[in-house]
Amino acid sequence: MTIWKKRSPKSDNPPSQPPPPEKPSLYVMLKKEIAPLRKQGEAPAKVPASFGHYFCDLCNSQYPVEELRQCSICGRWACGNCWMKEYYVCNSCNGIAKLLEAKT
Numbered sequence: 001m002t003i004w005k006k007r008s009p010k011s012d013n014p015p016s017q018p019p020p021p022e023k024p025s026l027y028v029m030l031k032k033e034i035a036p037l038r039k040q041g042e043a044p045a046k047v048p049a050s051f052g053h054y055f056c057d058l059c060n061s062q063y064p065v066e067e068l069r070q071c072s073i074c075g076r077w078a079c080g081n082c083w084m085k086e087y088y089v090c091n092s093c094n095g096i097a098k099l100l101e102a103k104t
Helices: 026-033 091-103
Strands: 053-055 062-064
Touching (some): 026 091
16 A cells, blocks of 8 residues: 655656746855854954953943844854844855845
């Protein structure tokens, strides 16, 4: 007894025109454009004079680690002021994303 459907045989005639190439996603284009500064999961720079504070890589302010987010493109650690919720990336990568969007 077969539970799955059998595939219909493909026609031997090739399509008249090849399908148009797919446009790469914005994330893929950003990953090609931007070299990572930190690996994902790598800790932010610690403030030497403080026990639980770390530096924001963009504005160089001190924050507890709970208030920092790591950019999925470049790996920078950014505070709430240096973070863009639109693409879930840091301000630096967001600027490049806007340029890539305008280009396409």
